[in-house]
Amino acid sequence: MKTRAVRLYGKNDLRLDEFELPPIKDDEILVQVVSDSICMSSYKAASLATDHKRVPADIAEFPIIIGHEMAGNIVEVGAKWSHQFKAGEKFSMQPALNYKGSMDSPGYSYRYCGGAATYVIMPQEVMELGCLLKYEGESYYEASLAEPMSCIIGSFHANYHTTMGSYEHKMGIVEGGKLAILAGAGPMGLGAIDYAMNCDRRPSMIVVTDVDQKRLERAESVFSTTEAKEKGIELIFVNTKELEDAPAYLKSLTGGTGFDDVYVFAPVKPLVEQGDKILGRDGCLNFFAGPTDTQFSGLCNFYNVHYNSTHIVGTTGGNTDDMIESLRMTEKGLINPAVMVTHIGGLDSAAEATLRLPEAPAGKKLIYTSINMELTAIIDFEEKGKTDPRYAKLAEITSRNKGLWCTEAEQYLLENWSLS
Template identity: 45%
Template sequence: MKAISLNLYGKTDLRLESTELPAINDDEVLAEVVTDTMCMSTWKLAQEGGNHKKAPDDLANNPVMIGHEFSGKILQVGAKWADRFQVGQRVVVQPALPRDNPFVPGYSYRYIGGCSTAVIVPPEVIELDCLIPFEGKAYYEGSLCEPLSCVISAFDAQIHFIPRSYTPVSGIKDGGSCLLLGGTGPMGLLAIDYLLHADRKPRTLVVTGRGEAKLERARRLYPSDDVDVHFVNVSEMSIEEQKDALRQLGGGGFDDIISMVSVQPLLAMAGELLNRDGCLNQFAGPRDKNFTVPVNFYDVHYNLTRVTGNSGGTPESAAVAADLVAQGRLDVAKVVTHVLGLNAAAETTLSQPELGGGKKLVYTHKDFDRIELESVDPATPLGAILAAHDGLWSPEAEEWILANMPDIAVRD
């Protein structure tokens, strides 16, 4: 069958074209993609092309489908998986395959990536439990399970010791103090949502950001009755001023610090803000392979401080994300700020740093220009739906898009 897909041929060389999908083998699954949400990691992939760790180095002759935050439904099941999946079943994909090979969906494969109308799910994705059933209300919720799984994995990577022992426990310190550095982007907002609604919560949560508008939006979207939440605008603060203000809000320091930015002075400051038995997670992926920050090994030895990190989620965290979203415990629609058809995906991918905002949600079967949600006229049908949901995306908005926007045409 023919799929319409956005393929990467080299640095910033994205082409929307028809891709002939071969017949699936007995150990594969054919799936329709309905939504894909954009990640800055895809922008990095497009900038680096074949130099990216997860991309083939011969992209010109071996292009890949981009997009790794996608959701859809199964069209055909290979004989090997007939007792595990069914036609019509909604699924999400965890692209961070738990193996040593760096190649993953959305970065490395010819026939699987989120910016496509259909994909072939290869056997390794299924064998590694990375094709995950999803029972949420809308496809966009399924797409956002992937970034949420990265957040869940980050908090799972936090390590603390049981008091008066060296027995490690995974997760943030329950009832402790937590700091999100640069936490007003879409990943930061998902982290706030998870921290406020997961089983294990901090007592105090401090979120820093640059720009009052983004901080005010976060304040409005994430109120809490049982966690003491503070949003701090650090735009005009020096590092020393930030350190003093944050230390005061954290009650002297922090048990858990998650850095959503790769900025050396901020990470050096974070090390100084760790409590005894504190853990710093470098969540943001640096582009510079030689990115280094001094570590205080006196504190590592005597104060039991640690530095950790994670790249992507896991099958387990993706399953947890799918369950939390399906239960309605987290409202992932809060991070969506733009929607678009597949025709606008190339330009939007390459323009993400300039566009700002939150997640860009692609409806792969549709042909329409990018829409900024806060700019939609409330007198229009879509505007009325948005207004009924306090300006947020919703299953009703998705249904309207699928029913009313034109379908994307097959490319020659």
């Protein structure tokens, strides 16, 4: 079986190759990858290469396939798994294996398994750990986005609160509480808003901040304050860029009591410190953003830690249960992961898009591996449609869907683009 894949050979050395996959073993599964969304973690792996803890030392000779937010179809099943999986079934995958203490993970460590490819082989440990997940939804992109959504879901489960007078910890955000999402108009922040509005522990207030007015306006166009009100939630968007005292203003929105749960979605020192300042009693700050600086730090008010029981947690990724929750909520239409997506492209654009991710953060870049297509912002479909009617059709479809990617757009794309 021939495959096309984006492979890592060294620091910032990504190449689109075509090569032959070996026949699968009895304990492996061959899959067709249809979609793969690009994660900042892939950029970190590409830029660090063998200095990355998950990347093998011999990639110059045996390159690995990047990408881990994948979805597609099962093609061939080894005998060991024939009772559990069938050819033709859709799949998603939880890449955080932690198999027998190893940090190896699809998209970082495997020669024949990664999302930026047309066909890959699932190693037996993926199935052994229950990380190859069946998906019964209609579209592939939603299954790809289940992985980043699972990271958000995991962070909501990881927050905790205390009970005065006892040592009991209550896991999760405060139901009916006040929630702040700082730097929240980016892709993961939008996913967090979506989950917070539709999960089983909804807050009574969600305050979303950012310093980019265009991103905030897009967020407001996606999430209606009226719809939030119908769910019993006061949804507020705030541009903190020009505020003289942002913490004081944000805290005033709560009546001065502060927030029960604060999420920080950018590794910026003043932002972390801002989050600490707006915590209420027993407030939990979740540092969601992953820094590249190993010495990254910020000031924390330890008076409040002692007397107000404020505390900090950090999460990196979700677990398989979080992934399953994401898939099931998506299948039922309870969440819409498309809120994270801003760009669409083919496999030929994946390498450059990965290496340039910090230069063009925007939202999620969604790659369809069976086609060639320049990475294109959804908002640019209309302009490109002036010379290519296919883009005009995509513009028409997405405009009917709040400017968001959707199943109809995916189906049209897969039917009208090719590798040529």
